[in-house]
Amino acid sequence: xxxxxxxxxxxxxxxxxxxxxxxxxxxxxxxxxxxxxxxxxxxxxxxxxxxxxxxxxxxxxxxxxxxxxxxxxxxxxxxxxxxxxxxxxxxxxxxxxxxxxxxxxxxxxxxxxxxxxxxxxxxxxxxxxxxxxxxxxxxxxxxxxxxxxxxxxxxxxxxxxxxxxxxxxxxxxxxxxxxxxxxxxxxxxxxxxxxxxxxxxxxxxxxxxxx
Numbered sequence: 001x002x003x004x005x006x007x008x009x010x011x012x013x014x015x016x017x018x019x020x021x022x023x024x025x026x027x028x029x030x031x032x033x034x035x036x037x038x039x040x041x042x043x044x045x046x047x048x049x050x051x052x053x054x055x056x057x058x059x060x061x062x063x064x065x066x067x068x069x070x071x072x073x074x075x076x077x078x079x080x081x082x083x084x085x086x087x088x089x090x091x092x093x094x095x096x097x098x099x100x101x102x103x104x105x106x107x108x109x110x111x112x113x114x115x116x117x118x119x120x121x122x123x124x125x126x127x128x129x130x131x132x133x134x135x136x137x138x139x140x141x142x143x144x145x146x147x148x149x150x151x152x153x154x155x156x157x158x159x160x161x162x163x164x165x166x167x168x169x170x171x172x173x174x175x176x177x178x179x180x181x182x183x184x185x186x187x188x189x190x191x192x193x194x195x196x197x198x199x200x201x202x203x204x205x206x207x208x209x210x211x
Contacts, residue, residue: 001059002168002169004161004164004168005162005165008157008158008162008165011154011155011157011161012154012155013066015151015152015158016066016074018151020074022145022147023074027085028082028085030085030086030145031138031141033091033136034086034088034091036130036131036132037078039098039099039126040127041071042099042123042126043127044067044068045068046120046126047124048064048068050116050120053116090137091133091137092136092137092140093133093137098129102122105122105125106118106119106125109121109179111179121179124179124180125183127183127187128187129190131152131187134152135190135194138194152194153195155191156191156194156195159187159191162180163185163188
């Protein structure tokens with residue numbers, strides 16, 4: 001494992017802990033898109049089915065279990081413990097416009113036409129756009145709390161570093177995965193405007209980020 005992937009994984013971990021910290025401290029899921037969180041559950045459930053068939057390392061297995069369980073836990077909290085605090089009237093993005101194209105792409109563009117590979121490809125395509133309901137909700141509210149901004153920045157940074165990871169692996173190992181690279185680029189581009197606002201506003205002390 002190279003340093004870029006390690007730091008990317010740590011930023012992904014950080015994003016989850018930041019989100020859980022926000023929920024714990026405020027006893028609220030205000031500003032968080034329930035639909036995006038459900039999409040992440042779908043992403044991890046379809047991607048990590050190989051946890052039962054393909055052992056890589058303890059690190060790999062622990063990370064898979066953590067991301068899967070934490071995403072389910074967040075959805076559980078939002079649905080059953082904090083339902084009165086999140087804003088379904090603002091969380092109105094039509095997720096079928098993300099799920100159906102991702103499924104079609106996975107059936108057409110995959111590494112091997114097997115169930116596990118198709119589901120893995122589907123998870124990669126879906127993850128690249130899973131943040132759209134969250135960004136759409138932020139646009140509707142016009143601002144984001146700083147802790148929510150930190151969560152999104154960590155997610156965006158994780159994907160950007162994964163692109164660097166793939167570049168490094170190409171030159172150092174001669175290995176590349178075009179599905180993951182293209183999806184990662186798309187996902188990073190979706191974050192680009194937000195990342196610019198984050199750097200220019202939040203790090204200068206703004207308590208809320210104008211969107």
